[in-house]
Amino acid sequence: MTPDAILEVRELSKRFGGVHALEGVECIVPEGQVFAVIGPNGAGKTTFFNCLTGVTRPTTGSIRFQNRPLAGLPSHRIAEAGIARTWQTIRLFEHMTVLENVLVGCHTRGSTGFPGAILRLPSQRREERRLREAAMNHLQRLEIAHLAHRPVSSLPFLQQRRVELARALAAEPKLLLLDEPAAGLNTRETGQLGELILSIREQGLTVLLVEHDMSLVMEISDQVLVLDHGVPIAEGPPRQIQENEKVIAIYLGSEAL
Ligand SMILES: Nc1ncnc2c1ncn2[C@@H]1O[C@H](COP(=O)(O)OP(=O)(O)O)[C@@H](O)[C@H]1O
Ligand SMILES: [Mg+2]
Incomplete structure (x- = not known):
């Protein structure tokens, strides 16, 4: 694996029946960067994220994260390995509180096992307190x-987006x-979101960003991949x-760039 690369994708393809959603996608994402993936609707951006997070199994190709192969692992194993995501359409537990939703994100970081949880050992209670504090910090x-x-x-859309982000960050x-x-x-x-993403990067996280807002992409990304x-x-x-020129051609008329 290339030095400093946190993610390395080779020859990644995904077919849905006759649809080639991804075809020969390759990228090397250096640690600590904001790496954007752009392209028109239907370009395969969400499918790419789904392959990286185990939601979809790639048809062919390899994905290495921190020098370990990921392709084919189930979602929860990939989350435990250190990849978190938000969704294009918000996916939260609507009837749960904000804090409860964020605690769901923390669960991959919990260290007390099943016996501890059943018996409510002191170690389990300490663990709960630690997770709640961590969740509150993210909020x-x-x-x-x-x-x-x-x-x-009960929250407006913008706040729900923030809850989703807090939940993803809570998985550390x-x-x-x-x-x-x-x-x-x-x-x-959008400006505030950009600042937030940059502050997340400053803390040492690597960010993969799928986004249609080109001014945001151009302002905060270190590297851009176009599908x-x-x-x-x-x-x-x-x-x-x-x-x-190829990029301008696919966006021509949309005034996106
Ligand atoms: N689960 C699925 N079943 C069948 N086709 C799919 C599925 N998911 C995505 N596709 C198709 O794959 C292509 C890429 O979709 P998508 O990854 O959602 O694009 P983007 O996120 O760039 O808009 C589209 O043609 C879409 O219809
Ligand atoms: Mg999409």
């Missing part, structure tokens, strides 16, 4: 600590996958991507 960081005991269903991942996190946000909110109909057509730093 504070996302400025939603005051909403901790509200049911998620090394690699965070964000699937269109700015969708539905206004310009000011079109599942095929990688360009990769490089934002400025180079903005000037790439």
Whole structure:
């Protein structure tokens, strides 16, 4: 594996019947970067995330995370290995509170086993307290600590997005996958999200970002991979991507770049 690479993807393909959702996708993601994956609707971006998180089994190809092969592992093993994600469409437990949702994210980090949980040993109670404190810290960081005991269903969209992000961070991942996190946000909110993503990177996490908001992508990404109909057509730093003719051609008319 290339030095400093946290994720290395080779010849990744995924077919759904006759649809080639991904075809020969390759990338090397250096640790500590914001690495964006862009492309028109249907380009395969979500499928790429699904392959990385074990939601979908790749048809062919290899995925190495921190020098260990990932392809074919179930989702929970991949989460334990240190990959967390948010979803293009928010997926929260609506009737649970904000804090409860974030505690769900913490569970991969819990260390007390089944006997401890059943017997409610002191070690188990200490563990619970530690997880609650960690969850509250994540809520504070996302400025939603005051909403901790509200049911998620009672919150506006922006706050729900923040809960999702807090839950992903609570798993203490090394690699965070964000699937269109700015969708539905206004310009000011998108700016705040950008700052938050950069602060997450500063703490040493690597971020994989799927996003349609090109100004956000160009502002905060170190590297950009462009997919079109599942095929990688360009990769490089934002400025180079903005000037790439193939990329301009697929976005022509959308005024996205
Ligand atoms: N579970 C699935 N079954 C069949 N086709 C799928 C499935 N998931 C995605 N696809 C197809 O794969 C292609 C890529 O989809 P997707 O990864 O969602 O693209 P993007 O996220 O870039 O918009 C599309 O043609 C889509 O219809
Ligand atoms: Mg998608």
